Amino acid sequence: MTSTTRQKILITGASSGLGEGMARRFAAQGRSLALAARRLDNLEALATELRQSADRVAIAQLDVTDLDAVPVTFRALADELGGLDRVVVNAGLGKGAPIGTGKAAANIETVQTNLVGALAQAEAALEIFREQNSGHLVLVSSISGVRGMPKAQAAYSASKAGLTALGQGLQAEFANSPISVSIVAPGYIETDINRGVKTSLMVDTDKGVDAMVAAIEAEKAWAPVPAWPWTPIAAALKYLPGSISRRMI
Numbered sequence: 001m002t003s004t005t006r007q008k009i010l011i012t013g014a015s016s017g018l019g020e021g022m023a024r025r026f027a028a029q030g031r032s033l034a035l036a037a038r039r040l041d042n043l044e045a046l047a048t049e050l051r052q053s054a055d056r057v058a059i060a061q062l063d064v065t066d067l068d069a070v071p072v073t074f075r076a077l078a079d080e081l082g083g084l085d086r087v088v089v090n091a092g093l094g095k096g097a098p099i100g101t102g103k104a105a106a107n108i109e110t111v112q113t114n115l116v117g118a119l120a121q122a123e124a125a126l127e128i129f130r131e132q133n134s135g136h137l138v139l140v141s142s143i144s145g146v147r148g149m150p151k152a153q154a155a156y157s158a159s160k161a162g163l164t165a166l167g168q169g170l171q172a173e174f175a176n177s178p179i180s181v182s183i184v185a186p187g188y189i190e191t192d193i194n195r196g197v198k199t200s201l202m203v204d205t206d207k208g209v210d211a212m213v214a215a216i217e218a219e220k221a222w223a224p225v226p227a228w229p230w231t232p233i234a235a236a237l238k239y240l241p242g243s244i245s246r247r248m249i
Contacts, residue, residue: 013091021209064117114159
């Protein structure tokens with residue numbers, strides 16, 4: 001199955017930011033969408049708008065840290081659309097504080113959302129894909145997952161590194177099968193998570209979403225986005241000695 005036939009797409013974290021942007025792009029192409037997020041009012045407003053161009057739009061309120069709700073919600077959305085061709089595990093959280101400063105709750109919540117919640121989504125998606133013997137799982141990781149980050153980014157980068165490792169393991173398992181797995185690693189894209197970050201590497205939301213959708217449609221195994229400058233930066237972070245990479249982060 002090629003990207004052009006991935007008609008039924010589920011996106012989590014779809015009520016804002018990158019998730020909303022991807023939903024808009026796929027709707028404009030006439031795809032069928034299953035959108036899930038915590039903020040039901042935002043989802044309802046978005047769905048009303050997207051139904052003018054999408055083939056179908058189904059929505060569900062979902063907190064991905066409610067581990068029992070994830071498979072139930074995924075199954076209900078799949079039933080409503082008549083199956084799923086692609087699941088984009090996008091729901092994420094950017095809270096965090098330097099570890100050991102008395103703000104453990106924020107760091108734990110970040111890991112629970114970005115890694116444990118993502119694992120629950122992968123479980124639910126792949127159960128459906130195994131039954132269908134087809135599907136495309138997309139894990140939205142981060143450049144921050146390439147190398148451990150300090151201070152307030154420590155738990156976030158650890159959660160994304162875990163998600164990347166999960167994706168790599170699944171790619172090995174499903175190699176040469178009708179099920180494909182992509183890891184998309186955004187750099188600095190203007191969203192609520194990055195609001196307030198001052199860097200010349202930041203790109204606006206539209207450019208970032210365009211890069212993400214292009215990488216997803218190409219079904220790349222590993223895709224830093226935008227490709228420039230994040231592909232060489234990711235390589236540098238991965239392979240340079242710590243004494244040098246620490247200056248970059």
